[in-house]
Amino acid sequence: MSDPTPVLTIDGPGGSGKGVVSREVALQLHWNLLDSGALYRALGYMLLEKDVDRADIEAVTKIAHTFPIVFLNDQVYLEDDNITAEIRSERVGAVASEIGVHEPVRAALLDVQRSFAKSPGLVADGRDMGTVVFPQAFCKIYLDASPAERAKRRYLQLKDSGFDVNLAELEAQIVARDERDKTRAVAPLKPAADAVVIDTTELRIDEVVAKVVGIAKERLPAD
Numbered sequence: 001m002s003d004p005t006p007v008l009t010i011d012g013p014g015g016s017g018k019g020v021v022s023r024e025v026a027l028q029l030h031w032n033l034l035d036s037g038a039l040y041r042a043l044g045y046m047l048l049e050k051d052v053d054r055a056d057i058e059a060v061t062k063i064a065h066t067f068p069i070v071f072l073n074d075q076v077y078l079e080d081d082n083i084t085a086e087i088r089s090e091r092v093g094a095v096a097s098e099i100g101v102h103e104p105v106r107a108a109l110l111d112v113q114r115s116f117a118k119s120p121g122l123v124a125d126g127r128d129m130g131t132v133v134f135p136q137a138f139c140k141i142y143l144d145a146s147p148a149e150r151a152k153r154r155y156l157q158l159k160d161s162g163f164d165v166n167l168a169e170l171e172a173q174i175v176a177r178d179e180r181d182k183t184r185a186v187a188p189l190k191p192a193a194d195a196v197v198i199d200t201t202e203l204r205i206d207e208v209v210a211k212v213v214g215i216a217k218e219r220l221p222a223d
């Protein structure tokens with residue numbers, strides 16, 4: 001029997017707006033939210049903290065199966081440590097992308113991601129939500145924007161959070177991370193065949209949110 005919980009997936013590259021849009025869409029629909037990037041980032045953060053050799057895929061996979069991540073009220077914890085702010089750095093993002101190329105690591109994170117699909121519904125934000133983790137999703141969205149616009153958004157976000165960043169460096173890092181995420185052999189970043197692709201370069205966040213909620217509501221049975 002298929003899972004009756006409706007899942008709406010929002011995939012796309014960094015800076016495409018999927019984080020804020022997913023949060024707002026989940027709020028408007030009163031649904032649960034999965035920020036799968038935070039999961040990969042938290043794992044990356046833990047590997048850095050524990051100085052684990054990231055080339056040792058067996059060790060990384062073992063940690064991925066057991067690491068004590070907790071999502072609570074918009075915050076991310078490793079056991080009792082609140083790491084919400086720390087995992088947002090570009091360094092942690094790059095490590096998340098680096099470990100995300102390995103199939104056993106991705107497989108280790110599947111169950112925890114799928115456990116978020118709970119009533120009344122789920123908005124799942126990531127890179128492979130519509131293609132791999134929730135292929136049965138009733139609505140799949142892929143957000144994109146030009147690299148320059150995405151770098152500008154990330155720059156403002158990171159500055160706002162107190163990180164010291166350089167726009168040109170950030171754009172180069174974003175382009176490098178996109179390249180790795182799109183060309184990896186396992187679960188590469190790409191729109192699902194049945195995804196609606198939205199270019200957000202010229203759109204405000206509220207316009208994107210309205211579009212996504214509109215598409216979702218059209219497809220949901222009227223109550």
Ligand code: DC
Pocket residue numbers: 014036037038040041093096097100101125126127128129177181
């Ligand atoms: O969405 P984000 O920037 O927080 O994600 C950080 C990195 O984590 C991203 O560059 C690749 C990896 N990731 C992934 O491989 N699969 C996901 N579903 C989410 C993130």
